[in-house]
Amino acid sequence: MRPAIFFDCDGVLNEEPGGHGVLGPDDVRLIPGAGEAVRASHEAGYLAIIVTNRAQVAKGFVTLAGLETIFARVRELLAQDGGLVDAIYFCPHHPERGRPGGAPDFQIACECRKPGTLLFRRAIADFGIDLGRSVLIGDSLRDIGAGRAMGLKTYGVRTGFACRDVERYPDQAPPVPDRMFADVGAAVAFCLAPAEHGQAGGPD
Template sequence: LFDLDLARLAAAHAAHAAALTVVAQPTLRPRESDLLAERDGRLAAVFPKDRPDPQDQRNLSPAGLWLAGPGALPGRGGEPWRDLCRDVVPALLAAGRPVAVHRTTEYLARVDAAAARAAAERDLAAGRPEALRLAHRRPALLVDVDGVLNHDPGPQGTLAPDDIVMVDGAGAALARARAAGFVIAAITNRAQVARGDVSFEALDRILGRLEALLAADGGYLDHIYVCPHHPGPFPHGGVPELVRACECRKPGTLLFRRAFAELPIDPGRACMVGDSTRDIMAAHAVGIPGYGVMTGHGCRDTGRARDGLDGTPDRMFADIGAAVDVVLAQA
């Protein structure tokens, strides 16, 4: 069952000149689901649900809807294709044919079991499919990652999946916001990539662990926006193409502006929750409230003001759960 802008799906398919396009969303059961590795809207790899290491892939799963172009489903000696993720997609990727990934926050629900059908019927009765249409701009919860969703491991940042220790109740807090109709996205600086301490592949495993632990607590993020840059310099040089000034590293606002453009967010009903004055300054620069939490840096880091931006939180909370409760009460 779906309520989807099919013209937008077709446009994405055409923009990537794709043989096949998969509609994808996060899932609350990433360790039991087929998962996708995506780069700039193209599928890079598929991780079947029976994969030997189910823990640290990114939480992006086929949502049950595909758009196939001519010749996307070639025959294979008279044998039928049994599974798109196991059979068709690997064959297309091996042949060098592009497979696009169409991420969406719109309504899609499986109805292949009695419990799923009952849930879909409740959604229909509540008007949820229509409420999730992209034309309906929704309130948004934007969050930092280290120090907000998981405890900050120290000055070098998160360097491995095992560094992830969740803030109690973080996933449940996201679940409450989602139940209230919020779009939820993370915006995170990752200087470790620019330093050369973490590759993009390793970062995917780190964020995959985070997403799996959030899902185990009932929550997920619609998108994680990452800045991999740092102005440097680093004693060892770092990754040359990433050591530079940019607009996406907070307190820069590029990733906020991308979120407003790419997700069905009403900026007038959006807020940011962070543990650093950089988070607060970025929020204020785009005209939304910036709330601080006592976890992580606790907004005690230096730089209360920079380039005319005020880094003083609009309000401080004990943690992400307390912040979400007040945001929902005020919505």
């Protein structure tokens, strides 16, 4: 079984534009070093898997076909720096019902929207992943919460929401990342470093 690095997408691999988020391929701007980070993950034997909430579908801002053009652009830009993504798992849902202009089929409370864990469980079913050696890298506390629920090491980045979205947890203590890094490049470099950090290093 191979370990995986689970990457959130917006705010980790590409810029988080704020507002309604990434609505088309022209909104995709890579965070510097993201393609190299994905490439390095692969070269070290990790699966590179994107797990991403795409509530824009439920809200009617993006169609599933539009989402494919966005993901194609993400893959294309990462590949320009040698970064090959093994799979992208996305949640198109949002629990708010009846939103004007929204897509009712996707307005459901689901188990895949992070901090739900179904995207991760699908990836594990598809790839047979060694969870004990796997890592989540996210910019939102929702990512961190999902990673924690899966028992993954959770690394936050200071790009995107920078794991400062504590307002999502008004009634409970927010999840805390195991470590914080400047960006995805620094987080992956730490993952892949020999175990001199006192933390599990590469895949073996």
